[in-house]
Amino acid sequence: MSLKLLKTKRFLILGISGLFLIQAILAPLSAHAQSSEASSINCGEFNDFTSRNDDRAFHNPCIGGSGACSAGAGSPSGPAPTSLVGESNPERVWNYFVARGLSPVAAAGSMGNIEKESGFNPWIVESTGVGFGLIQWSFERRTAVEAALRAAGITSYTDANEQEGLLIQLNYLWDEQTEAFTLLNAETTVEGNTAIASYNGRFSHQRAESQVGNGSTMLFHALIERSGDVPTEADRIPNYGVLTHRIDSAKKYLELYGGNSSTGGQCSVGQGGLTFDQAKALMDWYIEQGAGGGQLTISDVCNPWGTGFGECYAWASFISHYILGGACESNSWSAPGIAHSLINNASESNTKWQEVKEENLQPFTVISHGDMTGDQHVMVVLGIQDGEIIFTDLNVGSPLEDSDGRYIRGGTGGGNPGRVLRVKTLAETGFNFIPPTANGQSLPAMAAPVDGAKALSDMQAFMQEKGIN
Secondary structure: OOOOOOOOOEEEOOOOOOOOEEEOOOOOOOHHHHHHHHOOOOHHHHHHHHHHHOOOOOOOOOOOOOOOOOOOOOOOOOOOOOOOOOOOHHHHHHHHHHHHOOOHHHHHHHHHHHHHHHOOOOOOEOOOOOOEOOOOEOOHHHHHHHHHHHHOOOOOOOOOOHHHHHHHHHHHHHHHOHHHHHHHOOOOOOOOOHHHOOOOOOOOOOOHHHHOOOOHHHHHHHHHHOOOOOOOHHHHOOOOOHHHHHHHHHHHHHHHHHOOOOHHHOOOOOEEEOOHHHHHHHHHHHHHHHHOOOOOOHHHHOOOOOOOOOOHHHHHHHHHHHHOOOOOOOOOOHHHHHHHHHHHOOOOOOOOEEEOOHHHOOOOEEEEEEOOOOOEEEEEEEEEEOOEEEEEEEOOOOOOOOEOOEEEEEEOOOOOEEEEEEEOOHHHHOOOOOOOEEOOEEOOOEEEEOOHHHHHHHHHHHHHHHOOO
């Protein structure tokens, strides 16, 4: 998400010589409006201008750029999630799609069809007994998806294995329709002409290929869903036609989730990572049971100095290495070099890490601050919840005052107290987040796991094992 909470301002950029006219409006923009606006300006000039001249919290129409969060994005190439994230099946499906690389427009168009077919229930069977699952696969397609479920050990369909079945079906759908999803990602709207949108009905001469450019909802219906729904006179009346219903549902999800389409750097919605209370509980465990209670050793937190657990670097290594499997930093300039180390020392046996920027911050981001000769510090973002950053570190010199959004927890035997902050922007932490340098080389300031779903799953497993809640 844009962590400057860019909701109430809008830029209108005119001219090709770098002149910018900033115009404020009251209403926030939808994800579709953002992408349309961004396509009409030079985002490179825009971002360069604002970074040099203005640090206020304006709406940035270029967020997402040409990446997965913008309409008309390129080929989706995100890795397959190993777990699902979200409080409901619609949230889980949305987060899955955008983690794989779909734009909000493509994800919403897909979900408009899925809601009509299954209501996001992976175990539902069509009333005729023919269709099954998330998109009501039928005939040989149903046989294939049921075979995939059996291969994963699922032979009965229950509430207990619903999420596992949902993930298997989503992975199967993605593998089955990778080329179609690539075409879907080029669409710039969820809306389309329902009069020509039938795949196999009375407009059968206008099949899937004619739907490219007809919006993500109708393209999904034509290429992937292939239902027997045909346009009727009712489709000319809003909220009545069977195809219009799919578009209306897509609009609903684009509005519901697309407004947060930059959340977590992967456009995931709502809740990401840990809550403020969960972060406090984890900090308590680290100080009381982990460092203070002897459940951790110096080597667990990759501490090359062996001077104790009270260093900011020990906390960051506890999260990134001990829980999430990231590489250990072995250099003497540990604090400012940890993000660099995580990115460059990742291996097949470790969680893959990637460099991120402040504008696409995501849960479990490790942040390095300072240079090799001045102040050095490292901290971790544990979550992004309801537009707020859950920021943690081992505190340096701040007063021990608790508040609704600020938690200070004792000191470890060897150093500083732990701190958990709930902030709107990183600037509120009091740090200037610039890339650290070593020998004249700029190092990555921020590193985050590539597979955010796996990182969350690993964190949840650790907290469950230790009884942290």
